[in-house]
Amino acid sequence: xxxxxxxxxxxxxxxxxxxxxxxxxxxxxxxxxxxxxxxxxxxxxxxxxxxxxxxxxxxxxxxxxxxxxxxxxxxxxxxxxxxxxxxxxxxxxxxxxxxxxxxxxxxxxxxxxxxxxxxxxxxxxxxxxxxxxxxxxxxxxxxxxxxxxxxxxxxxxxxxxxxxxxxxxxxxxxxxxxxxxxxxxxxxxxxxxxxxxxxxxxxxxxxxxxxxxxxxxxxxxxxxxxxxxxxxxxxxxxxxxxxxxxxxxxxxxxxxxxxxxxxxxxxxxxxxxxxxxxxxxxxxxxxxxxxxxxxxxxxxxxxxxxxxxxxxxxxxxxxxxxxxxxxxxxxxxxxxxxxxxxxxxxxxxxxxxxxxxxxxxxxxxxxxxxxxxxxxxxxxxxxxxxxxxxxxxxxxxxxxxxxxxxxxxxxxxxxxxx
Ligand SMILES: Nc1ccn([C@@H]2O[C@H](COP(=O)(O)OP(=O)(O)OP(=O)(O)O)[C@@H](O)[C@H]2O)c(=O)n1
Ligand SMILES: O=C(CO)[C@H](O)[C@H](O)COP(=O)(O)O
Numbered sequence: 288x289x290x291x292x293x294x295x296x297x298x299x300x301x302x303x304x305x306x307x308x309x310x311x312x313x314x315x316x317x318x319x320x321x322x323x324x325x326x327x328x329x330x331x332x333x334x335x336x337x338x339x340x341x342x343x344x345x346x347x348x349x350x351x352x353x354x355x356x357x358x359x360x361x362x363x364x365x366x367x368x369x370x371x372x373x374x375x376x377x378x379x380x381x382x383x384x385x386x387x388x389x390x391x392x393x394x395x396x397x398x399x400x401x402x403x404x405x406x407x408x409x410x411x412x413x414x415x416x417x418x419x420x421x422x423x424x425x426x427x428x429x430x431x432x433x434x435x436x437x438x439x440x441x442x443x444x445x446x447x448x449x450x451x452x453x454x455x456x457x458x459x460x461x462x463x464x465x466x467x468x469x470x471x472x473x474x475x476x477x478x479x480x481x482x483x484x485x486x487x488x489x490x491x492x493x494x495x496x497x498x499x500x501x502x503x504x505x506x507x508x509x510x511x512x513x514x515x516x517x518x519x520x521x522x523x524x525x526x527x528x529x530x531x532x533x534x535x536x537x538x539x540x541x542x543x544x545x546x547x548x549x550x551x552x553x554x555x556x557x558x559x560x561x562x563x564x565x566x567x568x569x570x571x572x573x574x575x576x577x578x579x580x581x582x583x584x585x586x587x588x589x590x591x592x593x594x595x596x597x598x599x600x601x602x603x604x605x606x607x608x609x610x611x612x613x614x615x616x617x618x619x620x621x622x623x624x625x626x627x628x629x630x631x632x633x634x635x636x637x638x639x640x641x642x643x644x645x646x647x648x649x650x651x652x653x654x655x656x657x658x659x660x661x662x663x664x665x666x667x668x669x670x671x672x673x674x675x676x677x678x679x680x681x682x683x684x685x686x687x688x689x690x691x692x693x694x695x696x697x698x699x700x701x702x703x704x705x
Pocket of ligand 1: 331332335344375390
C-alpha cells in the first residue's frame with residue numbers, strides 16, 4: 288500500500304494513504320523482540336459529540352452496521368500483546384456499551400463510567416488499575432491512551448508508541464500542521480503567527496509508563512481537568528517527563544464532524560474491497576470469464592480457486608468478497624454451502640460479506656423460467672446476518688465480437704430485493 292510520502296517532514300505531500308502499513312517484517316521483528324511486559328489501553332469514549340450534532344454520541348454511531356467504538360476496540364483487541372482495554376463511556380450509555388461488547392464478541396473490554404471532561408474520563412479509566420490487590424486487573428507497565436473516535440490505528444505505530452513509552456516514560460503520535468496557527472487579539476486582529484515548520488499537531492495514540500501518567504493525573508489541578516486537552520503536557524508538567532514524539536499516518540484523524548463519519552465509512556469500504564476470491568465452475572466459458580476478471584480486476588488481491596478444489600473453503604475465510612461463476616442450469620447449492628461455511632466461522636460478525644453469483648448463458652426464456660425465488664429468499668435472509676448476496680445473469684448469445692467482455696448484455700438481478 289502507498290506510504291505517506293512527505294516532501295519534508297513538516298509538509299505532507301500526500302493527503303493520506305488509507306491505512307499505514309510498515310513492512311510486515313519490521314512489525315513482526317519489533318513485536319517479537321520487545322513487548323515482554325504488560326500493556327493495557329484506555330479508550331476515552333465519554334463525550335457527547337456536540338460538534339457532530341447528532342442525538343447519538345459519535346462513538347456509538349453506526350458504520351456498516353457496527354458502532355464506531357467497536358472498530359476502535361477491534362484495532363487493539365486483535366493484537367496479542369495488548370491486555371485489558373478499558374472503555375470509558377457516559378454513565379447513561381453503560382448498558383449500550385455492554386451490549387456492543389457482547390454483540391461483537393469483544394473479549395478484552397472493561398467498561399467504566401466517564402467524567403464531565405476528557406481528562407476526567409481518562410483518569411477514571413486509569414483508576415481501574417490502581418487497586419493492586421485486584422489480581423484480575425494487574426497494573427500494566429505501559430498504558431496506551433487513544434481516543435475512541437480514531438478507529439484507524441495500526442500495529443506498527445502502536446508498537447513504536449509502546450516501546451518509546453517504556454524507554455522514555457511518555458510518547459505520542461504527531462502530524463504536520465495543514466494550516467498555519469495564528470494568535471488573535473481580543474478585537475480579532477492578527478497578533479502574530481507561528482512558524483509552521485516548528486510546530487506539529489498532537490494526535491493519538493499516546494503511551495505512558497503507567498506510574499507516570501497516574502501520578503500526573505493525581506497531581507494535576509482542577510484547571511487541567513476542566514480545560515486541558517493534552518495528556519503529554521500533564522506528564523511533562525507534573526512528572527518532568529519529556530515525551531518522545533513519533534510521526535503518525537494521516538488516518539489517525541479524529542472523527543469530529545458528520546463528514547468524518549462518511550470518510551471513515553469510505554476508508555473501511557475501500558479496505559474491504561481490496562481482495563476478492565473468484566471461484567469458477569469447470570466449464571470452458573466459465574474458466575475464460577474468470578481469467579478475464581483476473582486480468583481486469585488487477586488492482587485487487589485476487590485468488591482464483593477452482594470450484595472442485597476440496598480446500599477452497601479455507602480460502603473463503605481470507606477475504607470478504609466472493610464471485611462464483613457458473614453456467615446456466617447449475618444449482619444454487621454452492622451459495623448455500625458457502626453461506627453455511629462463512630456463518631459457522633462467524634465471518635460476517637465484524638464486517639459485511641459480499642457474494643456475487645454470476646450465471647452465464649442465460650437466454651430470455653431460461654432467465655424467465657429460472658428458479659430465482661429460492662435465491663432471493665436466501666438473499667433476504669442472509670442480509671440480516673450481514674451478508675450481501677447478488678446475482679448477475681449474462682446472455683452470451685448477445686455477445687458481439689469486439690470488444691469483449693464489456694459488450695456482454697448483463698441482466699443484473701439484485702437478489703436483495705431492494
Ligand atoms: N467528557 C468526555 C469528553 C470526551 N471524551 C472522549 O474524548 C475523545 C475525544 O474528544 P472529542 O472528540 O472532543 O469528543 P466529544 O467531547 O464527544 O466531542 P465534542 O467536543 O464535539 O462534544 C472522544 O472519544 C470522547 O468520547 C470523554 O471520554 N469524556
Ligand atoms: O489529540 C489530542 C491531543 O492529546 C486530543 O485528542 C485532543 O486534544 C482532544 O481535544 P478535543 O477534546 O478538543 O477534541
